[in-house]
Amino acid sequence: MTGPLRIIGVPMDLGADRRGVDMGPSAIRYAGLGDELTALDYDPSDVGDLPVTHPEVGDPDAVEPATGHAKYVAEVRDVCTRLADEVSETLADGAFPLVLGGDHSIAIGSVNGSARDADIGVVWFDAHADFNTPATTPSGNVHGMPVAAFLGEGEFADSDWAPAGVDPSNVALVGIRSVDASERAALADSDVTVFTMSDIDERGITDVTEDALDVASDGTDGIHVSLDLDWLDPNEAPGVGTPVRGGVTYREAHAALERTAQRDVRSMEVVEVNPILDRSNRTAELAVELAASGLGKRII
Structure with a gap:
């Protein structure tokens, strides 16, 4: 690898309820991302940040038909549509797209762009299931x-921008430990594979990660990796908006991303x-380290 x-910044905090995550791309760059990528023999180019509407001028109550309760959904749709184009064009140009957020709603665009001309699987490293719908x-x-x-799922089925055509049987959530009751029921009825922190406790991070990668790669053309820094324990990654105690350790996170790079x-x-x-800037520095592991960095 x-x-x-191509580095694509998406400084968006419209999908979150705490301000500040829009500065994430700048913090990750400042933490030395470019130097790490060059040291790994990549040829990185940075296209800068996609323009994003600030919450002060957006409308949290404006909704599309049938989208229900989803704040700033019109603005999120606009950003994710443009991000999908950027990711798709990056792949068409023969480059690897590395997207920097921003809140996790940007993944709708990343996944759509990656899946536009391919059948992909998704590995989702996160504390949360992110399986709610507007309803x-x-x-x-x-x-x-x-x-x-x-x-x-749900109201998103009728939208023309969110569904990416990904088979749920090729989606694996890893390290989940905060799930709403409605998400738990919906996941039980879906073909998505969920590995909780209890699975990691019982089986170890490398076995769980290998199984997740097998799920995502089964019959697909490649894997999209989504890394939310709140996947780690807050003692390791304090700079996140929705911390949840009991996450993976520093070494477990690196071990998982090292397996992913293979x-x-x-x-x-x-x-x-x-x-x-x-x-x-500790969490941004950790983000750089983990991205490097996911892109092939090894101890030896």
């Missing part, structure tokens, strides 16, 4: 809905770094 790589969400925050959105990964995003809540 070396060669051309089930307790908050209305779209960063709690991207998996449901790109799979066309598979056919075609696109990746790193999201939910919030510098306002961070300590000395």
Whole structure:
């Protein structure tokens, strides 16, 4: 996994309920992302940040037909549509798309772009299931809905921008430990594979990650990797908006991403770094380290 790589920043916090995650792309760049990628023999180019409407001028109550309770959904749709084009064009140009968030709602665009001309699987490293829909969400925050959105669940089935054509049987959620009751029921009725923190406790991170990668690669053309920094324990990654205790350790996270790099990964995003809540840019530095592991960095 070396060669051309395109960095795409998406400074969006419209999908979250805490400000600051829009500064994530800048914090990750400042933490030395470009140097790490060059050291790995990639040829990185940075296209900068996609324009994103600020919440102060957006309309949280404007909704599409049949989208229900989803804040800033019109603005999220616009950003994700443009991001999908950018990711698709990057792949068509023979480069690897590395997307920097921003809140996790941007994954709707990343997955759609990666899946536009291919059958892909998705590995979702996250504390949360992100399987709410506008009808089930307790908050209305779209960063709690991207998996449901790109799979066309609920109201998203009728939208012309969210469903990506990904087979749910090729989606694996890893390290989940915060699930709403409605999400639990919906996941039980879906073909999505869920590996909770209890599975990692019982089986170990490498076995769980290998199984997740097998799910995502079964009959597909490649894998999209989505890394939410709240997947890690807050003691490791304090700069996130929705921390949940009991996450993976520093070494477990690296072990998982090192295994991931051995598979056919075609696109990746790193999201939910919030510098306002961070300590000395520690979470952004961790994001750079983990992205490097996911792109092939080894100890020896």
